[in-house]
Amino acid sequence: MNKTVANAEEAIRDITDNMTLMLGGFGLCGIPENCITALVKKGVKGLTCIANNAGVDDFGIGLLLQQHQVKKMIASYVGENAEFERQLLSGELEVELIPQGTLATRCMAAGYGMPAIFTPAGVGTEIAIGKESRKFIVDGAEKEFLMEYAFDADFAIVKAWKGDTQGNLVFRETARNFNPLMAMAGKITIAEVEELVQPGELNPDHIHTPGIYVHRIFQGVDYEKRIEQRTVRKKN
Amino acid sequence: MNKTVANAEEAIRDITDNMTLMLGGFGLCGIPENCITALVKKGVKGLTCIANNAGVDDFGIGLLLQQHQVKKMIASYVGENAEFERQLLSGELEVELIPQGTLATRCMAAGYGMPAIFTPAGVGTEIAIGKESRKFIVDGAEKEFLMEYAFDADFAIVKAWKGDTQGNLVFRETARNFNPLMAMAGKITIAEVEELVQPGELNPDHIHTPGIYVHRIFQGVDYEKRIEQRTVRKKN
Amino acid sequence: MLDKIGIAKRIAKEIRNGYYVNLGIGIPTLVANYIPKGMSVVLQSENGLLGMGPFPFEGEENPDLINAGKQTITTVPGSAFFDSAMSFGMIRSRKVDLTILGAMEVSDNGDIANWKIPGKMVKGMGGAMDLVASAKNIIVAMQHVNKAGESKLLTKCELPLTGVACVKKIVTELAVLDITPEGFRLLERAPGISVEQIKNATQGRLIIEGEIPEMVID
Amino acid sequence: MLDKIGIAKRIAKEIRNGYYVNLGIGIPTLVANYIPKGMSVVLQSENGLLGMGPFPFEGEENPDLINAGKQTITTVPGSAFFDSAMSFGMIRSRKVDLTILGAMEVSDNGDIANWKIPGKMVKGMGGAMDLVASAKNIIVAMQHVNKAGESKLLTKCELPLTGVACVKKIVTELAVLDITPEGFRLLERAPGISVEQIKNATQGRLIIEGEIPEMVID
Numbered sequence: 001m002n003k004t005v006a007n008a009e010e011a012i013r014d015i016t017d018n019m020t021l022m023l024g025g026f027g028l029c030g031i032p033e034n035c036i037t038a039l040v041k042k043g044v045k046g047l048t049c050i051a052n053n054a055g056v057d058d059f060g061i062g063l064l065l066q067q068h069q070v071k072k073m074i075a076s077y078v079g080e081n082a083e084f085e086r087q088l089l090s091g092e093l094e095v096e097l098i099p100q101g102t103l104a105t106r107c108m109a110a111g112y113g114m115p116a117i118f119t120p121a122g123v124g125t126e127i128a129i130g131k132e133s134r135k136f137i138v139d140g141a142e143k144e145f146l147m148e149y150a151f152d153a154d155f156a157i158v159k160a161w162k163g164d165t166q167g168n169l170v171f172r173e174t175a176r177n178f179n180p181l182m183a184m185a186g187k188i189t190i191a192e193v194e195e196l197v198q199p200g201e202l203n204p205d206h207i208h209t210p211g212i213y214v215h216r217i218f219q220g221v222d223y224e225k226r227i228e229q230r231t232v233r234k235k236n
Numbered sequence: 237m238n239k240t241v242a243n244a245e246e247a248i249r250d251i252t253d254n255m256t257l258m259l260g261g262f263g264l265c266g267i268p269e270n271c272i273t274a275l276v277k278k279g280v281k282g283l284t285c286i287a288n289n290a291g292v293d294d295f296g297i298g299l300l301l302q303q304h305q306v307k308k309m310i311a312s313y314v315g316e317n318a319e320f321e322r323q324l325l326s327g328e329l330e331v332e333l334i335p336q337g338t339l340a341t342r343c344m345a346a347g348y349g350m351p352a353i354f355t356p357a358g359v360g361t362e363i364a365i366g367k368e369s370r371k372f373i374v375d376g377a378e379k380e381f382l383m384e385y386a387f388d389a390d391f392a393i394v395k396a397w398k399g400d401t402q403g404n405l406v407f408r409e410t411a412r413n414f415n416p417l418m419a420m421a422g423k424i425t426i427a428e429v430e431e432l433v434q435p436g437e438l439n440p441d442h443i444h445t446p447g448i449y450v451h452r453i454f455q456g457v458d459y460e461k462r463i464e465q466r467t468v469r470k471k472n
Numbered sequence: 473m474l475d476k477i478g479i480a481k482r483i484a485k486e487i488r489n490g491y492y493v494n495l496g497i498g499i500p501t502l503v504a505n506y507i508p509k510g511m512s513v514v515l516q517s518e519n520g521l522l523g524m525g526p527f528p529f530e531g532e533e534n535p536d537l538i539n540a541g542k543q544t545i546t547t548v549p550g551s552a553f554f555d556s557a558m559s560f561g562m563i564r565s566r567k568v569d570l571t572i573l574g575a576m577e578v579s580d581n582g583d584i585a586n587w588k589i590p591g592k593m594v595k596g597m598g599g600a601m602d603l604v605a606s607a608k609n610i611i612v613a614m615q616h617v618n619k620a621g622e623s624k625l626l627t628k629c630e631l632p633l634t635g636v637a638c639v640k641k642i643v644t645e646l647a648v649l650d651i652t653p654e655g656f657r658l659l660e661r662a663p664g665i666s667v668e669q670i671k672n673a674t675q676g677r678l679i680i681e682g683e684i685p686e687m688v689i690d
Numbered sequence: 691m692l693d694k695i696g697i698a699k700r701i702a703k704e705i706r707n708g709y710y711v712n713l714g715i716g717i718p719t720l721v722a723n724y725i726p727k728g729m730s731v732v733l734q735s736e737n738g739l740l741g742m743g744p745f746p747f748e749g750e751e752n753p754d755l756i757n758a759g760k761q762t763i764t765t766v767p768g769s770a771f772f773d774s775a776m777s778f779g780m781i782r783s784r785k786v787d788l789t790i791l792g793a794m795e796v797s798d799n800g801d802i803a804n805w806k807i808p809g810k811m812v813k814g815m816g817g818a819m820d821l822v823a824s825a826k827n828i829i830v831a832m833q834h835v836n837k838a839g840e841s842k843l844l845t846k847c848e849l850p851l852t853g854v855a856c857v858k859k860i861v862t863e864l865a866v867l868d869i870t871p872e873g874f875r876l877l878e879r880a881p882g883i884s885v886e887q888i889k890n891a892t893q894g895r896l897i898i899e900g901e902i903p904e905m906v907i908d
Contacts (some may be wrong), residue, residue, distance in 0.1 A: 179557050212780055263756065468750075
């Protein structure tokens with residue numbers, strides 16, 4: 001059950017033009033840096049990317065945008081990216097904005113084999129247009145929910161802190177975010193990790209993503225882990 | 237945010253007749269022994285119990301059955317319990333059998349604020365009778381799913397390995413099972429733990445149930461942890 | 473008239489001991505600085521953290537530890553990390569006691585608009601639609617009027633909505649108001665602000681009953 | 691004719707390297723003992739474990755570590771624990787490659803009945819309905835005929851169903867059969883069993899094409 005591949009290039013070898021990819025991370029936190037670099041190098045085009053954000057101009061998914069590799073972006077928030085804005089306004093890039101909880105839950109639904117979920121997010125807004133809605137009794141009162149479908153992605157690409165060769169993953173702090181959800185949701189799931197260990201080295205009670213969901217794993221290199229908003233306080 | 241109570245008696249103080257309770261555990265593994273004992277002592281009657289199993293004659297939920305405290309049992313499997321069988325056949329006890337995955341997911345749905353979920357479990361069987369069903373396209377083929385509603389429980393009573401005074405919980409091995417799901421699903425959630433620690437003593441990456449879901453916590457005593465099927469192999 | 477810090481301080485007084493609170497970006501973030509001492513409050517950050525602490529000391533920033541505004545932060549004892557589905561799960565199941573967020577417009581039935589201005593680049597709703605659709609209690613921190621002097625407390629929002637009939641209370645530079653079935657109910661005036669000034673700055677239905685006290689802050 | 695161990699051994703030959711496998715209670719549990727050496731297979735136990743190992747040595751039983759049959763077990767390196775929702779999540783999303791379970795009846799379109807006998811105490815379906823409704827590949831281990839000599843491979847199940855049109859393959863004491871749109875297709879005979887005997891023991895539609903080989907076990 002060894003799922004180790006040599007590096008990002010090998011992990012993404014069969015990602016081709018026009019595929020749908022999920023990419024883990026929140027802002028620049030917990031993003032699969034190595035695979036993004038490899039996708040830029042490979043030059044695949046026409047990608048549909050499902051990710052909470054679109055990176056910044058020169059990092060994260062922004063690198064794919066620079067090379068015009070993204071046809072459609074599905075995200076909850078795409079701020080702070082001038083090239084993104086330019087491509088969007090020029091009609092080069094298609095964007096679908098989705099409430100963050102809906103995005104997360106549609107990933108989870110795919111990983112849990114649930115074809116659709118119900119959420120109140122977006123009821124009464126333009127997000128609800130064209131969507132099926134339904135009322136349920138919640139806490140004794142009628143409440144309206146939208147039906148939202150599970151995502152269908154060719155590949156999920158996630159970043160974990162540690163992983164073992166069988167694909168078990170452990171995330172760290174808020175770098176967890178969408179990663180374990182997308183790891184469950186890809187038809188093929190690629191995990192890059194800061195430290196790849198042997199089976200048995202991870203405590204089975206601490207594993208966030210069981211290896212059954214992961215198809216390929218490798219230890220990444222040269223993590224930059226860029227900080228988007230460096231906020232600090234002074235020591236006294 | 238200290239949620240500590242002294243003991244099981246105090247934790248269950250306001251559980252009254254005819255309430256609906258969720259009880260964690262799989263078989264006799266990971267069951268809230270202290271609270272069950274306290275419920276027997278308190279003598280509340282007419283309970284609806286949601287739990288994967290119904291215990292054995294003289295342990296677990298079986299103790300509540302002995303005292304005729306259970307009106308209705310919602311479970312996936314109720315084997316190995318003669319008193320249960322007697323009460324069921326005499327019409328004293330009402331039983332609703334639910335597929336195990338449906339049971340688990342209806343708990344999760346409650347904890348995740350989803351009023352209903354879709355599952356293929358039970359399609360074409362007597363479980364589907366009277367239930368709304370719906371077809372979705374899955375992997376290119378039409379597949380039928382049942383709509384199943386989130387549970388609505390007055391109290392969830394769970395057992396964890398460790399917990400801190402803010403209600404954060406860590407489970408151990410297969411004693412996790414339904415516990416974290418029910419912990420999320422109760423209107424009021426009571427957790428009994430083998431070891432109660434101070435905030436900061438649990439690694440925040442290892443917490444299975446964040447304290448926001450837990451209302452009362454205490455360190456249990458005298459855990460018997462009975463084994464239902466002792467299976468072993470000989471050395472050499 | 474209140475400044476941003478004044479609004480944050482006034483909102484902080486709405487927090488109760490034992491609350492789990494989600495703070496939006498902007499003025500709501502400032503509220504954390506004014507939670508009364510001795511009160512036990514847990515801050516939720518919807519990117520996956522309960523128990524958010526202050527910004528880190530210089531040199532101790534951790535790229536793996538950020539809040540929903542992508543700012544480097546710290547944790548407090550008792551914190552817990554989780555994934556985004558569980559995060560919005562606890563929001564949807566109403567485990568978060570209080571949500572504080574900014575708005576561009578609020579209507580007198582509690583509709584809120586805070587994510588999109590037609591003709592301008594839309595950055596996205598992030599978690600705002602999930603939060604407003606599910607929160608038990610939403611307090612909005614906002615400016616009473618826009619730069620042109622036009623009211624942002626309206627009969628009906630003109631901007632695309634983020635959520636409907638969800639806001640419970642509003643704190644502006646001029647006033648504190650509740651949302652009631654009859655419209656905005658004036659509760660308090662900012663220091664030095666008259667009821668007349670608030671009336672003039674409010675386009676939506678405004679209920680004024682009895683003497684309206686001036687806010688007490690600090 | 692195969693005994694229980696023979697059925698388990700024959701089913702073990704269906705396992706491929708890299709498979710994630712869920713084994714039901716009874717004969718399916720025995721299959722674990724006959725997985726070909728050198729093959730990397732991970733066993734899923736639906737109560738929340740991937741990487742189930744053998745029974746513990748005497749004196750090393752751990753009450754917190756059991757399988758779905760409530761038996762004390764062990765783990766293997768690389769195992770992972772998870773809650774019941776994730777467990778059935780991975781089952782529903784078809785991440786488990788092979789499910790092996792017992793049955794009381796199977797019909798020639800792949801319906802299965804294995805949870806309830808009218809008039810007898812019903813213990814419950816446990817995880818069986820979830821497993822059969824979602825599994826990519828289901829092999830059933832069962833007796834070809836009941837004690838009265840009546841076939842359990844039917845045109846239509848008489849007992850209440852567990853799932854519909856889901857079984858892919860059946861291994862009995864007499865034969866190995868696939869489920870096809872045309873009915874049961876006979877693949878192999880048990881040692882010493884004739885095609886005629888299998889025909890007589892099968893009430894559902896049975897397809898016999900060409901020479902039917904005898905099973906090779908061990």
